[in-house]
Amino acid sequence: MHGFGRQAELRIPYTSIRFFADVRMCAGPYRDSYNYTHLLQKCKGTKCVQKVHSQIITGGYEQNPFVTSKLVGKYCESSNMGYARKVFDSLFERDIFLWNLIIQGYANLGPRTEAVSIYSEMRLSGICANRYTYPFVLKACGVSRERKNGQVIHGHAVKSGLDTDLFVGNALVAFYAKCQEVDLSRKVFDEIPKRDLVSWNSMISGYTVNGYVDAALTLFRAMLRDQVTSAPDNATLVAILPACAQAAAIQLGFWIHSYIIKTSMEINAALGSGLISMYANCGRVNIARDVFDGVSDKNIVVWNAIIRCYGMHGYADEALQMFSQLIENGIQPDGVIFLCLLSACSHAGLVEKGRELFARMGDYAVDKNEEHYACMVDILGRAGYLDEAVAIIRTMPVKPSKNVYGALLGACRIHNNIELAEEAAERLFVLDPDNAGRYIILAKMYEDAERWEDSARVRKLLRERKIKKPIGCSSIEVDCAHHSFGVEDESHPYKEQIYDALERLDRIMEDELMQM
Known part of the structure; x- marks a missing residue:
């Protein structure tokens, strides 16, 4: 028994022994605020913080502003806003640092509405917000898309003279971009007196996320010409690469890749997936694979990117092989992976493989959504299995969307099944009434069958509803x-x-x- 106890004692890490020794010291007669903050600094996790918290209460330091600020911060770091809020609410006096801590905690961890509520409570208590308060509360408004609250807070920042502060300005740029107010985001960006790298990154990301691809590319080039701005960092390139992918801007994509290599920047998962998507959209499949092989921390997003790359260019076998490697590496596939695989099977006409993958989704605890059903309808419809495609639609656990009926209508066009096409089109005229392509497909099918009156009726419907086909470019x-x-x-x-x-x-x- 003695030997067993001795072995157990030896297994206790030295850091743990030292920690409990420090706790005992704080329980002694020489404890002070420094001891408690020193202990809190060492804490990892909620349980550890709670132990020190109990010592703080016993020692009578529960109202000490220095100690409680550290305590609230540690609870926030431990993702426990409940305990952080209890400590905050128990305090008789709170300075701006404490208010900012609790607002930041809610902004990062949620619920975000509490960040706005605490901010309002702070203003009512007579505490003035500073340059750190606004970024925290604006972040909460941006994530929860609370545009009106954010605009009110913007007004408060203007009244306090902090709207052109760098920290506040950057937060406003990000807030308006998240609320899809890109013009306002750019207006704030232009009014920041001395922009830093975060300013440029926020605006570029705002353009990219909201689909303003050309504006993102133009701004990125302007940033490269700007003599004051620091060189692009990881966040800059992660923000601009999706724009390069959407615009198929291969020259700029090559420059970015060369810049990454030249500066010895690590190609992590975020950068790697961006480069793979960019090369995929530009048709450079081999380079995309080289990038994939060079990513050290391959997560599910990187695997998604390379499987999509192979699938979109008709390399279904390679896409399926990558899926097998993903499973062998112990990575859990997600819905996007299966969507890419089903799309690859559709384009390659691999009906049986598509059926197999669709059936196996449950084995990996992946729920089927309407996009998966639309892909399966497309696979079956292209191959001529229209009855099976209709059966799939009827067994859907959710109401079929325009994508599902769109896939069915396209299949009817391939196999000239006018009766089923009429049913699908009738649903689409309700679900997707402004899509001219749906009407034109049905009209052309009528024309192929020499049903001129029916074709004229559909085209007249287009004119009456003033629906125009988007102009190609x-x-x-x-x-x-x-x-x-x-x-x-x-x-x-x-x-x-x-x-x-x-x-x-x-x-x-x-x-x-x-x-x-």
């Missing part, structure tokens, strides 16, 4: 600048030169035809 990257052109487009600044060039090309083509 082409894009090109010239000298690292992205240009888009639509049919009869008058918006481009060099429109006269462009149309002159097109006319010259037309004349050249006519001359060539005359000589043939």
